[in-house]
Amino acid sequence: xxxxxxxxxxxxxxxxxxxxxxxxxxxxxxxxxxxxxxxxxxxxxxxxxxxxxxxxxxxxxxxxxxxxxxxxxxxxxxxxxxxxxxxxxxxxxxxxxxxxxxxxxxxxxxxxxxxxxxxxxxxxxxxxxxxxxxxxxxxxxxxxxxxxxxxxxxxxxxxxxxxxxxxxxxxxxxxxxxxxxxxxxxxxxxxxxxxxxxxxxxxxxxxxxxxxxxxxxxxxxxxxxxxxxxxxxxxxxxxxxxxxxxxxxxxxxxxxxxxxxxxxxxxxxxxxxxxxxxxxxxxxxxxxxxxxxxxxxxxxxxxxxxxxxxxxxxxxxxxxxxxxxxxxxxxxxxxxxxxxxxxxxxxxxxxxxxxxxxxxxxxxxxxxxxxxxxxxxxxxxxxxxxxxxxxxxxxxxxxxxxxxxxxxxxxxxxxxxxxxxxxxxxxxxxxxxxxxxxxxxxxxxxxxxxxxxxxxxxxxxxxxxxxxxxxxxxxxxxxxxxxxxxxxxxxxxxxxxxxxxxxxxxxxxxxxxxxxxxxxxxxxxxxxxxxxxxxxxxxxx
Amino acid sequence: xxxxxxxxxxxxxxxxxxxxxxxxxxxxxxxxxxxxxxxxxxxxxxxxxxxxxxxxxxxxxxxxxxxxxxxxxxxxxxxxxxxxxxxxxxxxxxxxxxxxxxxxxxxxxxxxxxxxxxxxxxxxxxxxxxxxxxxxxxxxxxxxxxxxxxxxxxxxxxxxxxxxxxxxxxxxxxxxxxxxxxxxxxxxxxxxxxxxxxxxxxxxxxxxxxxxxxxxxxxxxxxxxxxxxxxxxxxxxxxxxxxxxxxxxxxxxxxxxxxxxxxxxxxxxxxxxxxxxxxxxxxxxxxxxxxxxxxxxxxxxxxxxxxxxxx
Numbered sequence: 001x002x003x004x005x006x007x008x009x010x011x012x013x014x015x016x017x018x019x020x021x022x023x024x025x026x027x028x029x030x031x032x033x034x035x036x037x038x039x040x041x042x043x044x045x046x047x048x049x050x051x052x053x054x055x056x057x058x059x060x061x062x063x064x065x066x067x068x069x070x071x072x073x074x075x076x077x078x079x080x081x082x083x084x085x086x087x088x089x090x091x092x093x094x095x096x097x098x099x100x101x102x103x104x105x106x107x108x109x110x111x112x113x114x115x116x117x118x119x120x121x122x123x124x125x126x127x128x129x130x131x132x133x134x135x136x137x138x139x140x141x142x143x144x145x146x147x148x149x150x151x152x153x154x155x156x157x158x159x160x161x162x163x164x165x166x167x168x169x170x171x172x173x174x175x176x177x178x179x180x181x182x183x184x185x186x187x188x189x190x191x192x193x194x195x196x197x198x199x200x201x202x203x204x205x206x207x208x209x210x211x212x213x214x215x216x217x218x219x220x221x222x223x224x225x226x227x228x229x230x231x232x233x234x235x236x237x238x239x240x241x242x243x244x245x246x247x248x249x250x251x252x253x254x255x256x257x258x259x260x261x262x263x264x265x266x267x268x269x270x271x272x273x274x275x276x277x278x279x280x281x282x283x284x285x286x287x288x289x290x291x292x293x294x295x296x297x298x299x300x301x302x303x304x305x306x307x308x309x310x311x312x313x314x315x316x317x318x319x320x321x322x323x324x325x326x327x328x329x330x331x332x333x334x335x336x337x338x339x340x341x342x343x344x345x346x347x348x349x350x351x352x353x354x355x356x357x358x359x360x361x362x363x364x365x366x367x368x369x370x371x372x373x374x375x376x377x378x379x380x381x382x383x384x385x386x387x388x389x390x391x392x393x394x395x396x397x398x399x400x401x402x403x404x405x406x407x408x409x410x411x412x413x414x415x416x417x418x419x420x421x422x423x424x425x426x427x428x429x430x431x432x433x434x435x436x437x438x439x440x441x442x443x444x445x446x447x448x449x450x451x452x453x454x455x456x457x458x459x460x461x462x463x464x465x466x467x468x469x470x471x472x473x474x475x476x477x478x479x480x481x482x483x484x485x486x487x488x489x490x491x492x493x494x495x496x497x498x499x500x501x502x503x504x505x506x507x508x509x510x511x512x513x514x515x516x517x518x519x520x521x522x523x524x525x526x527x528x529x530x531x532x533x534x535x536x537x538x539x540x541x
Numbered sequence: 542x543x544x545x546x547x548x549x550x551x552x553x554x555x556x557x558x559x560x561x562x563x564x565x566x567x568x569x570x571x572x573x574x575x576x577x578x579x580x581x582x583x584x585x586x587x588x589x590x591x592x593x594x595x596x597x598x599x600x601x602x603x604x605x606x607x608x609x610x611x612x613x614x615x616x617x618x619x620x621x622x623x624x625x626x627x628x629x630x631x632x633x634x635x636x637x638x639x640x641x642x643x644x645x646x647x648x649x650x651x652x653x654x655x656x657x658x659x660x661x662x663x664x665x666x667x668x669x670x671x672x673x674x675x676x677x678x679x680x681x682x683x684x685x686x687x688x689x690x691x692x693x694x695x696x697x698x699x700x701x702x703x704x705x706x707x708x709x710x711x712x713x714x715x716x717x718x719x720x721x722x723x724x725x726x727x728x729x730x731x732x733x734x735x736x737x738x739x740x741x742x743x744x745x746x747x748x749x750x751x752x753x754x755x756x757x758x759x760x761x762x763x764x765x766x767x768x769x770x771x772x773x774x775x776x777x778x779x780x781x782x783x784x785x786x787x788x789x790x791x792x793x794x795x796x797x798x799x800x801x802x803x804x805x806x807x808x809x810x811x812x813x814x815x816x817x818x819x820x821x822x823x824x825x826x827x828x829x830x831x832x833x834x835x836x837x838x839x840x841x842x843x844x845x846x847x848x849x850x851x852x
Contacts, residue, residue: 099813099816103597103816103818104597106597106598107597107598107600121815121816123816124816127596128596128597128598131596131598131599133598227687229687296687297686297687297702297704298685298686298687298688298704298706300706300707300794300795300796301681301685301706301794303678303681306681306682306685485811485815485817485820486614486617486618489811489815490618490619490620493620494619496795497795497796497798497799499795500794500795500796501795501796504707504796506796522619
C-alpha cells in the first residue's frame, strides 16, 4: 500500500514537472497577432515615423560604461521617442551575459522585435536568417532606409559586407565614416619624444631607425636601474599588425583575422601570408627586438592594469596605445609623439592596422516577431544621417551640447562635472553611446579620445601611408563556415602560437619549413579555397 | 552502505516490508531524490544536442540529427592528442599530491601546543577563501620577469630572470602547486575529524608496548582513517578531468599553451565563445565518458583491495 502511494506521488511529480515545462513552451505563440501595424501607417519620409504610437521590444547589449543609466528613461531615447512616435522597450543585457541571453531569446521563442548592438555573429545571422527567424532586409532597406542606401551607393564595401552568399541582407551595420581615420586606427604607435631629443635622434621612419632608437633607449636608461622598457604594449599582436605594413603582409587590413590578404603578384587571388617569406622576415625583425630585450619581456602575460601603471610611471620608450594625454595626463602624455608607417628592409611602407568602415554587421537585426519591420528600419536609418549621428553622439542642443565657434561641444556640466563624477559618468546620465557604435560615427559629431588633438594629429600623419583598400569581414555559406570552424580554427590557433614562439625564440627559424608543412597538412587547401570563394563573391558584387 | 546491499538481495516483498517499517526514513530521502531527479537527471535530455546540429529556435528536439559528426571533428582535430595529453597529465599531477593534506593532518594531529596548532590551521585555511582571479593576479605579479618578487630573488643569485608564466615547462608546476597552497589547509579538515575518532586506548596500549610516535602513526592513525582516505580518493577520481578550468584559462597564453591547453579551455573557446553548442556538448560528453570509466575502475580496484568502495 505504502509503496504504491509512494510511487504514485513520484510519478505525479514527474508528470507535473513535464507539464510545467510544456506550459512554458506553449505560452509563446499567443500574443503574436496583436499590435500589427500596416505598412501604410508608416510615413516614408519625415518625422514622426508612425502616426499612432508604436511599441517595440528591443533586446540590447548595454556596455559597462552605461552601468548606472536606464535606457527606458534617458534623454537621448526619450527625445527620439517623441520625435518618431516609436516607443522602444529596452531589454538590456551586459556583456558577460550577452551571448547566453541572446541564445536563450532565440531558443525560448521569446523573441524580441529586434536585436540591437547584440553582436550577433555573421554565422548566426545566416543560420537564423535561413530559418526565417531574422527577416531579410534588402527590399526594406531600399524602400525605407534612404540614408543607409545612400551610404551603400557611395561605398559599395558596406553592401558587400552585409550581403550573404544567398543574396540576402539580414542586418543593418555599425559604420565608421571612412575619412574618420583616427577612429578606425584604434591603438596607434607612439614614441617618447622627450627621450628622442635627449638622444639627439629624429622620429624613426624606417624599421632600422626604430631599432636604433629602441636600442639607444635601452642603453640610455632614462628611468634608471634598468627599468626602462623600450617598447611595451598590452599585446604583441598590436606590434605585429603595425609592422605588417613595413613587410608587405596583411595588405587588406586585419578585419578577417585569418592571416589572409591579397596576393601581391596576382590581385585576383587571396594569399595566406603567415607562411610567406615576408612574414618570416617580419617575425625575424620582431624576434631580434625581443631577444635584445627591446620589447617588454612580460608582454605575453601582462595585464591591462599593469601596462597602465607602467605607462603612468613613464617607463615606455614606445608603445601602441590610445591617446596618451587623455590616459596618462598632460605631463607624461605630452611627451609622446606619434609614428606613422616605418619603411621596411624591402621598401614596403604602408599602414595596415586599420579597421574597415563597416565596424560591425549586426547593429540591428529584425526578427519575425516584429509588428512593423518598415517602421523599425526607418527608426534605425535615422542614425545613418548627420542629424541622427548628432543626436546619438552629441545629444540635444541646449541640453547636452552647444555650438562654440562653429564646433559642437558638450556643455559644461558634462565636460566639467560636479563632485567626483568623471566625464564618462556625467555623459552616461544623458547619452548612451559609450562603448558602442550605432548607425554611423562621424568626426564632426563626435567628441571623445579618438578626436582629441594628439590622436587626430597621429591619424593625419598616418593617412598618406594608409592601405588603399581595407576588407570588411567576409560572409560565408554554412558549408564554408563548417570548414572555418574546424580547419580554420586549427590553423589560426597554430599560426598564432608559432608566431609567439618564433618571436620569443622558443622556436628557431630553422623550424620554419616544418611550420609551413604542418599548416599545409591541416586541411589547408580547403581552408584557402573558402577564402578564395568569399573573395570572388566580394569582388563580383 | 551495508544496509542498502542487504536490502537489494532480498525479494520484492521484503522491500515492501522495509518500506512499511521505515517509511519515515524514505520521506527524509525524498527531497534529495527530487533534487537529483529535477536538476541532474531531467537536464540530461540536453545531451542529445551532441548528436545534432543545434539551432536555438528549433529547440533540442527539432534540430537536425548529424550522428557522430561533432565527435569525428574533435578526434580529427590537430589538437586532439595534445588536449587529451595535457588534460590527463595536469590532472594526474594534481592527483599525485593527494597525500599532502593527509601528511599535514597527521602532523597537525601530533601537535600538543593548542595555540600553535590553531594558528597554523587558520594560516593554511586562509588561502582557500581567495578567489581564482585574485590568485592568478597574484601569480602574475609575483612571477613577472621584470618586476616580480621571485625574479628579484633569482637575479640576486646572478641568474637570468625566468619567464615563469610564458614557459610551457613551468605551467604545470605553477598551476598545481599554487592550487595546493590554496587547498592544503582546507583539505585537512575531514582527516582531522577522522583522526579525532581514533581510540585513545589503542595509543595507550601501543605506548605500553614501547611503540615510537612514528610507529603509532603508521600502525594506528593511518589504518583508522584509511576508509576516509579511500573514499575521498575515489571522490577525487570522480572529479578527474574537471580541474579548475577558470584558473587554467586565466593563466593561459600562446607561449605556454603547449602544456596549458586542456579539453575544457578548448570547449570554452570553440563551444561557448563561437556559439558551437553541439560541438561543445560532444566534447563534454566525451570527457564525462573518460571520467566514468576511471571512476568505475578505481572503485572496482578499491573494493577488491581494501573492501572500501562507493558502491
